[in-house]
Amino acid sequence: MKKILPGHGSGGKLMNDMISGLIKEVLGKDSIQIDDSAVLELDAARIAFTTDSYTVTPIFFPGGDIGRLAVNGTVNDLAVMGAVPQYLSCALILEEGFEFDEFEKILRSMKDAADSAGVKIVTGDTKVVPNGKGDRIYINTSGIGVFKNRIQRGKLQEGDKIILSGTAGDHGITIMSLRNNLNFSSALKSDCAPLNGMIDNVTGKFPESIKFIRDATRGGVASVLNEITSEEDFSVKLIEDQIPVSEEVKGICAILGLDPLYVANEGKIIIISEPDAAEGIVAELKKSEYGRDAAVIGEIDSVYPGKVYVETYIGGKRLLPLLVEEQLPRIC
Amino acid sequence: MQEERADPISAPVAPDFFITGECSDLQIKLTGDIINMDKELVKKLAGLLKNRKLEKEFRIMEVCGTHTAEFFKTGVKDLFPEGLSLIDGPGCPVCVTPNSFLDLAITIAKDYDTIITTFGDMIKVPSSYSSLAKEKAEGMDVRIIYSPLDAVRLAEENPGREVMFLSVGFETTAPSEAIAIMEADKKGIKNFSILSCNKITPPAVEALINADEVRIDGFIIPGHVSAIIGRKPWEFISERYGKPGVVSGFEAYDLITGVLTLLDLLERGENLIKNEYRTVVKENGNEQAKKIIDSVFDVTSSVWRGIGEIPESGLSIKEEYSRYDAEKKFPATPPPVKEHAGCRCGDLLRGVITPPECPLFAKVCTPENAVGPCMVSSEGPCSAYYKYWRK
Numbered sequence: 001m002k003k004i005l006p007g008h009g010s011g012g013k014l015m016n017d018m019i020s021g022l023i024k025e026v027l028g029k030d031s032i033q034i035d036d037s038a039v040l041e042l043d044a045a046r047i048a049f050t051t052d053s054y055t056v057t058p059i060f061f062p063g064g065d066i067g068r069l070a071v072n073g074t075v076n077d078l079a080v081m082g083a084v085p086q087y088l089s090c091a092l093i094l095e096e097g098f099e100f101d102e103f104e105k106i107l108r109s110m111k112d113a114a115d116s117a118g119v120k121i122v123t124g125d126t127k128v129v130p131n132g133k134g135d136r137i138y139i140n141t142s143g144i145g146v147f148k149n150r151i152q153r154g155k156l157q158e159g160d161k162i163i164l165s166g167t168a169g170d171h172g173i174t175i176m177s178l179r180n181n182l183n184f185s186s187a188l189k190s191d192c193a194p195l196n197g198m199i200d201n202v203t204g205k206f207p208e209s210i211k212f213i214r215d216a217t218r219g220g221v222a223s224v225l226n227e228i229t230s231e232e233d234f235s236v237k238l239i240e241d242q243i244p245v246s247e248e249v250k251g252i253c254a255i256l257g258l259d260p261l262y263v264a265n266e267g268k269i270i271i272i273s274e275p276d277a278a279e280g281i282v283a284e285l286k287k288s289e290y291g292r293d294a295a296v297i298g299e300i301d302s303v304y305p306g307k308v309y310v311e312t313y314i315g316g317k318r319l320l321p322l323l324v325e326e327q328l329p330r331i332c
Numbered sequence: 333m334q335e336e337r338a339d340p341i342s343a344p345v346a347p348d349f350f351i352t353g354e355c356s357d358l359q360i361k362l363t364g365d366i367i368n369m370d371k372e373l374v375k376k377l378a379g380l381l382k383n384r385k386l387e388k389e390f391r392i393m394e395v396c397g398t399h400t401a402e403f404f405k406t407g408v409k410d411l412f413p414e415g416l417s418l419i420d421g422p423g424c425p426v427c428v429t430p431n432s433f434l435d436l437a438i439t440i441a442k443d444y445d446t447i448i449t450t451f452g453d454m455i456k457v458p459s460s461y462s463s464l465a466k467e468k469a470e471g472m473d474v475r476i477i478y479s480p481l482d483a484v485r486l487a488e489e490n491p492g493r494e495v496m497f498l499s500v501g502f503e504t505t506a507p508s509e510a511i512a513i514m515e516a517d518k519k520g521i522k523n524f525s526i527l528s529c530n531k532i533t534p535p536a537v538e539a540l541i542n543a544d545e546v547r548i549d550g551f552i553i554p555g556h557v558s559a560i561i562g563r564k565p566w567e568f569i570s571e572r573y574g575k576p577g578v579v580s581g582f583e584a585y586d587l588i589t590g591v592l593t594l595l596d597l598l599e600r601g602e603n604l605i606k607n608e609y610r611t612v613v614k615e616n617g618n619e620q621a622k623k624i625i626d627s628v629f630d631v632t633s634s635v636w637r638g639i640g641e642i643p644e645s646g647l648s649i650k651e652e653y654s655r656y657d658a659e660k661k662f663p664a665t666p667p668p669v670k671e672h673a674g675c676r677c678g679d680l681l682r683g684v685i686t687p688p689e690c691p692l693f694a695k696v697c698t699p700e701n702a703v704g705p706c707m708v709s710s711e712g713p714c715s716a717y718y719k720y721w722r723k
Contacts, residue, residue: 180478182478241371256478257710310407311407312405312406312407312584313371313374313375313584314374314375314377314378314406314407314408314411314584314588315375315378315382315407315411316378316406316407316408316409316410316411316584317407317410318404318405318407318410318720318721319719319720319721321718321719324698324699324700
C-alpha cells in the first residue's frame with residue numbers, strides 16, 4: 001500500500017511527481033500553478049473572501065468526507081453572504097504514512113464537490129508532517145466569491161420569521177455516532193452539501209424580504225440565533241413543534257442527552273425574513289434537494305429581549321442560551 | 333441472562349433492566365412514541381394544569397434530577413398555576429457525590445497509573461483540589477464511556493493497563509455496573525475495577541423528611557429508579573409521614589399527569605403513593621434487575637453531599653467480587669477533603685434554597701467555571717436553571 005512519505009512535502013522529485021501526477025489528474029491542470037500565485041479574472045469591484053480549516057475525524061463519514069466538507073464549507077460561507085463562489089485554494093497538511101488510496105479518494109471528492117458547486121480550485125499547497133504529528137489529513141480552503149444578490153443585513157423587527165432550510169443536527173450527530181460506535185441507524189448521514197445554488201435562487205427571488213442568512217455550522221441553530229439576539233432589544237421565539245429534526249437524530253440525541261439545536265450542520269441555513277415573504281421563501285427552498293424539509297421555525301418578538309427561547313408544544317417556554325462549550329454526553 | 337442484549341448502547345430495544353443511566357431515554361422513547369400520537373390530548377392536559385385554581389399553596393419536591401431538567405425543558409414548569417412551587421431534590425447522582433470520592437479516584441489514578449473511565453457528566457465536576465478535566469489536560473488518561481461494559485472492553489483491549497470505572501449513580505445504573513463486574517469475572521479480566529459511589533434513593537428522601545428543614549407537601553417520585561425498585565418502596569412516605577407522592581415519567585404528558593394527580597391527592601387529603609408511569613414501573617419493580625444488583629452489591633451506609641452519612645443508602649461491592657473493587661484493590665490516601673468556599677450545593681440538594689438564591693449562582697459559579705457539581709451535571713438544578721431559566 002502506497003503511503004505518504006516525508007518526501008511528498010519536500011519540494012523535490014517525490015512532491016513534483018505527486019503534484020503533476022495525482023493532483024493534476026484529479027483536480028485538473030488549472031489547479032496547478034507554475035508561478036507562485038494564481039492569476040484570476042474577476043468582474044467585480046467588491047468580492048467576498050473567506051477561509052476555513054478542516055480537521056474532522058473520522059475523515060470519511062456517511063454523506064461525505066473531509067474533502068467534500070472542505071469545499072462545501074467554504075462555498076457556503078461565501079454563498080450566505082450573497083456572493084457567487086468562484087475560486088478556491090486548497091492547502092493540504094498530510095501526515096507521513098497516510099495512505100495514498102485514501103488521499104486520492106479525498107481529492108476526487110473535492111473535485112466532485114467543486115464541480116457540483118461550480119467553483120474552480122486554482123491554487124494549493126502540500127506539506128507533510130512526521131508520523132504522529134498530525135491526524136492523517138488536514139485541509140484548508142480559502143474562497144473568493146463575487147457579489148450578486150448581496151444580502152442587506154436589515155434591522156430585525158417583531159414579527160420577522162425565522163426559517164430553517166432542513167433538519168437540524170444531521171452532521172454533528174453522524175460524526176458523534178461514528179466516534180462513539182453508536183451508528184445503529186443506517187439512515188443517518190451528514191447533510192454536507194453546497195448550498196450556493198439554493199441560496200442564489202432564493203435571494204434572487206426575494207431580494208427585498210430576506211434580512212439575514214447564515215449557515216448553522218458549529219454550535220448549530222441555537223448558536224447562530226444567540227449571536228443575533230445578544231445585546232438586542234428583541235428576542236427569538238422558536239416553536240418546538242415546527243423545527244424539523246430527523247427521527248434518527250432525535251433518537252441519538254435522546255440517548256446521549258443532547259439537544260439537536262446545538263448540534264453542527266454542514267448543509268443548513270437560517271434565513272430571517274419579513275413575515276409576508278416567509279411562506280414563499282420556504283416554498284422556494286423546498287424546490288432544492290437541500291431544502292426539501294425547510295420550515296418556518298419561529299419569529300422575532302420582544303418577550304425576552306436579548307434571548308432565544310423555545311415554546312414547547314404544550315405552550316410552555318424555556319430559554320435556549322449560548323452553550324459554554326460542546327455538549328458533553330450526560331452521565332446517566 | 334440475555335447475552336446478546338447485554339450492551340445497552342447497541343440494544344435496539346432496551347429490556348427493562350438495561351437502562352444506561354438515571355436519565356436514559358430508551359424507556360422514554362418507547363412511551364414517547366405512543367404519546368406523540370396524541371399531542372392534542374397533552375395540550376388539553378396542559379391547559380388543565382395552567383388553569384387550575386388551587387385552594388391553597390402547595391410545595392412539591394421532584395426528587396429526580398432528570399425531572400428537574402425535564403420540567404424546564406418540556407415547558408411544564410412554565411405552566412404551573414399560582415401557588416404551586418417545585419422544590420428540587422437530591423436526585424442528581426453527580427451532585428450528591430461528595431468531593432472525597434473524586435479525590436480518591438484522582439489519587440488512585442496517579443498512584444497506580446490507571447485509566448479512568450467515566451460517564452461524561454463527571455468530567456468537569458470540581459474535586460477538592462482539581463477535576464478530571466484538569467487532570468486530563470495534565471496528562472491523566474481519562475475516557476468518557478457510555479456503558480460500564482465499554483470499560484470492560486477497554487480493559488480487555490489493554491491487558492497491560494488497569495482500567496477503573498467511576499460508578500456514580502442510583503438504582504438505575506447499578507444493574508449495568510453489576511453486569512460489568514459479572515462480565516469481567518466471566519471473561520477472567522483482571523485489570524478492570526469499579527470505584528463505587530452507587531446510592532439508593534428512598535433513604536435519602538426519608539432523611540430529608542426527618543431533617544424537617546423545609547415544608548414539602550408531596551413528592552414527584554423518580555420514574556427510572558422506580559422502574560428498578562417499583563412503587564412499593566416509596567410507601568413509607570405516606571405510611572410514616574402522611575404525605576402523598578406520584579411516580580412519574582419524563583415526557584410532558586407524564587409530568588403534567590404526575591402533577592395533576594399529586595394536586596388531586598393533596599386537595600383531597602389522600603396520602604397515597606400513586607403510580608402514573610405504569611407502562612414502565614411495576615408494583616415491585618424489576619425482579620431480575622434487583623437480583624443482579626443483589627448478587628454483586630451489598631447495601632451499606634453512604635455519604636451524600638449536603639445531607640451527610642445516611643444508613644443503608646449506598647451499595648458496596650460484595651466480598652466475593654472484591655478483586656473488582658478499586659477501593660480495596662488500590663489502597664490510597666487522598667489529601668484532606670476541602671469544601672468550596674461559599675458553595676451552597678448542599679443546601680440546594682436538601683431543598684433549602686433554589687439556585688438563584690445562592691450568591692454564587694451565575695456570577696461566580698457558571699458552567700465554564702463551576703464551583704459546585706450542581707452547575708455542571710446535566711441533571712443538576714443549577715445547570716437546569718442556568719440553561720433554561722436565567723431571567
